[in-house]
Amino acid sequence: MKTPTELNAKTIPRILAPKRKKFSWDMFSSVATLIPSLILLGVFVYGFIGWTVYVSFSQWNSLIPNFNSAGFLNYSIIFSSYRFQSDLRNIVVFTAFFIIACLIVGLFLALLIDQKIKVEGFFRSIFLFPMAISFVVTGVVWSWILNPSTGVNLILKAFGWKSLPSWFLSTTIAPNWPFGQIQLGIPVALLAVLIAAVWQMSGFAMAVYLAGLRGISDEIKEAARIDGSGVFRMFFSIILPQLRGTTTTIIIILTAASLKIFGLIYAMTGPGQQFLTDMPSLNMFQTTFQGDQFAQGAAIAIVLLLMIAIFIVPYLIVTLRQGDDA
């Protein structure tokens, strides 16, 4: 039931590759210092992944452990359930919007701060502070702000708005194409959750972008300026291409954060009406620990792991390759 949380690129040892050498104390000590973390990683991350895979193929769906093979039954049960199908739609929509919004807002803020303004540190902290708050706190606060009968709607009403948005209580799905048991489209309720998530995480994108912006050498910018490029030309032809690596890093990290989002949803909306704001992590928790359906919960966890791996593994490969070049 443990999903692997972090696959840390640094802990994958680069010393596994070198040519055979004679014994040296230097080498011995470096291996000796690595062994404890390798063992811990092996047991608590990869061991438990293996265990979860094993459980997901078993018949353990009550408090009595039952490790008889169920084949792919648990997977077929979850994939045919309305709730899990909704989860998959939600997580794709959520992740796509979350990343695009964080990138745009983060880059915009970083560009503003990079204008050599006074009190730069002050603004930098302000934009980064939401990240220091727990997702649960964010969820509770935003569920009050966006509660349609109180919260921000009262302000909108005072301004004379007639049709007030119902935020996370909306049951609209746009464009609402039937697919299997569910409707494909963008659940409007998710947009309310996205506001909270982007509010919290765009500061992170800003911080990384700011570091990237500061890394662009002044010589390139100077050369472009002498060649007569304007502000927009400078941004799209010089700055944006230089930030490509930074953008990749942000996308990878935010994707991992988005796919395993739990606290925000749990505190803000719960699964929502018709599971419009439900996520695989929430489904996994309730199936496993409230329904005691351990094998089905494990199957959900494994699907979630595979989804995260699709994004993380290419990143690891790229990072390791860069390490070899250096």
Place this chain on the structure above:
Amino acid sequence: MKRNRLIALSSAALLTLTMAGSALPAFAAAPAKSDLQIFSWWTGVASSKALRSLITIYEHQYKGSTVTNDAVAGGAGSNAKAVLAGRMEAGNPPGTFQVHAGGGSLLSWVQAGDMKPLNALYKSEGWYKVFPRSLLNLMTFNGKIYGVPVDMQRANVLWYNPTIFRKYHLTAPKTFPQFFHDAAVLKSHGITPLELANHGNWEATLLFSDVLLGTVGPVKYDQLLTGHASWNIPGVKAAANTFVRMLSYANKDYTALHWQQADQAVAQGKAAMNVMGDWAQGYFSTALHLKPGVGFGWAATPQTHGVFGAVSDVFGLPAKLKNDTPTINFLKVLGSKEGQDTFNPLKGTFSPRLDSNMAKYNAYSRSAMMSYKRDRLVLIIGQGAVNPGFTNNFNNAMEIFVSNHNVNNFVSAIVSAAQANPLS
């Protein structure tokens, strides 16, 4: 220099991110050394105070013993159950733990071989005579009894605002036709007839349980919950239709509300009625300082007069303990008249003992006690009554049903839930 600082900043930010990512409820830390760990989800003001008083009596009677209060926050034990499952699985059970009476988690633990029977304790303490047989039946499996009940709560209660009801010359509805009559009158005066809260998604399940109970009657209802009747019977569909009709008289923002907010709306006169367990009574009288019968009124939910929807917290004896004695001693205090009459008034519940001191309870609790002693007991779906797998699937079906109102889909989802998770 500046760049380095930014990198440090963003890596610190990344660390926060990874920690936020693993925000699943914390799993129990290593337990402290003490004779007895008491595991519960009593972290609220009233319930933790009540538990404290019970522990004080125990420590007074058994000098030198030490107790660790292992309470895990989370409504209806949603998080506590996850922690408990982890500890039981690891062979490290708490001394005793809170569980609802019924065929839900308690039966699951018994079937998993994690509980010891308490028949001898019942005999030596004379408890067979002081607890009603109908209650003991709810925790007796194959003739062995596995829990000691400490409190009793009623889950088929309709709470209403007496001022509003008087103003429009209404009486608390006894039947569904009366309910809909009252609701129509209230609606025509611009008052929300029924306030529903469903943030946790167990609240709508509780309302449906009461509607089902009122529709099919206690005998059929019991058969449904114990797997002796098919969920395909017409009564289930009829109940689902009544439920949908009730929702047309309810507020629309129920997903955003917790049950306290719904009861607050009733107390403030924005809405007229709410269906909730009698933990709402503690909220009315303690948090809102209302007088029973004056500030808030109550009745059995429509067509459930003469039936008591029981939610009882019980404690048992885990099988894998190294030393049973502290747990047995604590259970003696827990089941005693003194323990229960100290605990329950503080918590806002009442003692399930037939000889409890009625003078210690308020007007509401006394009326609930009368019903408890006289009426037939049934369990409530979502409150530890049935197989947790069934309950989870039932709640999932309810999450969809409560907003799309598709009766046929809902009934077929429950039927397949009952097939996948046998109820008997």
